[in-house]
Amino acid sequence: xxxxxxxxxxxxxxxxxxxxxxxxxxxxxxxxxxxxxxxxxxxxxxxxxxxxxxxxxxxxxxxxxxxxxxxxxxxxxxxxxxxxxxxxxxxxxxxxxxxxxxxxxxxxxxxxxxxxxxxxxxxxxxxxxxxxxxxxxxxxxxxxxxxxxxxxxxxxxxxxxxxxxxxxxxxxxxxxxxxxxxxxxxxxxxxxxxxxxxxxxxxxxxxxxxxxxxxxxxxxxxxxxxxxxxxxxxxxxxxxxxxxxxxxxxxxxxxxxxxxxxxxxxxxxxxxxxxxxxxxxxxxxxxxxxxxxxxxxxxxxxxxxxxxxxxxxxxxxxxxxxxxxxxxxxxxxxxxxxxxxxxxxxxxxxxxxxxxxxxxxxxxxxxxxxxxxxxxxxxxxxxxxxxxxxxxxxxxxxxxxxxxxxxxxxxxxxxxxxxxxxxxxxxxxxxxxxxxxxxxxxxxxxxxxxxxxxxxxxxxxxxxxxxxxxxxxxxxxxxxxxxxxxxxxxxxxxxxxxxxxxxxxxxxxxxx
Numbered sequence: 001x002x003x004x005x006x007x008x009x010x011x012x013x014x015x016x017x018x019x020x021x022x023x024x025x026x027x028x029x030x031x032x033x034x035x036x037x038x039x040x041x042x043x044x045x046x047x048x049x050x051x052x053x054x055x056x057x058x059x060x061x062x063x064x065x066x067x068x069x070x071x072x073x074x075x076x077x078x079x080x081x082x083x084x085x086x087x088x089x090x091x092x093x094x095x096x097x098x099x100x101x102x103x104x105x106x107x108x109x110x111x112x113x114x115x116x117x118x119x120x121x122x123x124x125x126x127x128x129x130x131x132x133x134x135x136x137x138x139x140x141x142x143x144x145x146x147x148x149x150x151x152x153x154x155x156x157x158x159x160x161x162x163x164x165x166x167x168x169x170x171x172x173x174x175x176x177x178x179x180x181x182x183x184x185x186x187x188x189x190x191x192x193x194x195x196x197x198x199x200x201x202x203x204x205x206x207x208x209x210x211x212x213x214x215x216x217x218x219x220x221x222x223x224x225x226x227x228x229x230x231x232x233x234x235x236x237x238x239x240x241x242x243x244x245x246x247x248x249x250x251x252x253x254x255x256x257x258x259x260x261x262x263x264x265x266x267x268x269x270x271x272x273x274x275x276x277x278x279x280x281x282x283x284x285x286x287x288x289x290x291x292x293x294x295x296x297x298x299x300x301x302x303x304x305x306x307x308x309x310x311x312x313x314x315x316x317x318x319x320x321x322x323x324x325x326x327x328x329x330x331x332x333x334x335x336x337x338x339x340x341x342x343x344x345x346x347x348x349x350x351x352x353x354x355x356x357x358x359x360x361x362x363x364x365x366x367x368x369x370x371x372x373x374x375x376x377x378x379x380x381x382x383x384x385x386x387x388x389x390x391x392x393x394x395x396x397x398x399x400x401x402x403x404x405x406x407x408x409x410x411x412x413x414x415x416x417x418x419x420x421x422x423x424x425x426x427x428x429x430x431x432x433x434x435x436x437x438x439x440x441x442x443x444x445x446x447x448x449x450x451x452x453x454x455x456x457x458x459x460x461x462x463x464x465x466x467x468x469x470x471x472x473x474x475x476x477x478x479x480x481x482x483x484x485x486x487x488x489x490x491x492x493x494x495x496x497x498x499x500x501x502x503x504x505x506x507x508x509x510x511x512x
Contacts, residue, residue, distance in 0.1 A: 020163075025082045029045075060294075179205055191209065246293070318337060352438075394435040
């Protein structure tokens, strides 16, 4: 499953997204709290840092750009310093068009100022949030200015995302117009809904993503069990002709109700789990999920079958899970999500690989511009000399592949009494080392076939090796290099075995 998700996410091409909704400016004011005010029983905050970031739909735009997408923003900002700053921040991302981010002279830019206290420069805690906003519906002139952009921007984009905070921008009329134009052009519409009771404005959307609280509000009842969530989501999908409803459940994952691809009149339900995480701050997690779903829904896929809705939600869960481990709304890069998937895939498949599986994974690592290091040996009894060699080898690049001789190969090299440990025991010990990324077992007298198949960037061998290093000519002819590791004297498996034999012999002699 994870390998499939890794391949899908790695194949996502550039996506152009029309993002409409409530754009905001987030301000963060950090400070140390180390005393109580003598004027009143309140804490005194000594300011140490101020940060500004796009919030609301602006946060989604930042996430999309970080994932490699392009964004056209549709919404309003005030004719004020915050509006100027927000538009400038979005433009600075480089892949954001703000032509449809209309300046409204009669309303402020929605802004949220969070006051964050720290104890001894650690333990960030949000103390207060100060909001500035106007929740009234847009006037006729502003609505008309926005609607003039709909047809052109829907034509330009691959997919439409609506980020609704119920601040007056995404009126029922504007939502209906966007959805209707998108349906006419076969473009998908994904919506992060507001906390409202009436979802009729979202009628006909391809996907709507409420959280548990929002779905409870829309359904008019408290939802606790999966059956209750499935029933409420299914009813909402039927009533509003929504193709997919993704109910985010925080650390529990997400619940997906979607149309059966074979029978569109039939609704299916899937529970998509996520791994437990240390939740540091949930701010921005929903934005990251919407950005990821939008990228996946509108992308072209290079040689990979497009993901199912369930697979897309699973990928969005990974992105949202990484986001909650950060403080504030900080965009995740594509590489960070790929790295998380790679680690999960490796933990599922293990480090011990066949050649085909190894070559497949190394191809992906190279697409991320990571350098592959290769070393080999018997590694019969793991000792400090081996640890030093492997640590040194890992430092030469990014991904360390260790090839070990099979039992039959060791016997040919070392004699009938070797190896002491069987090949799979040796491989398991090496796999337990953090420095080692992959282990492969080979039968041949030399690893030349592996070297040619893997074609490492760096070939590492102990400095006690005499003659040409096996595979050196191949590696250097393909732009790689050979590095010899300085070895500690007297640290070898053979010496350890001889010492054990000698001490055992002495003990036997003493007993006699």
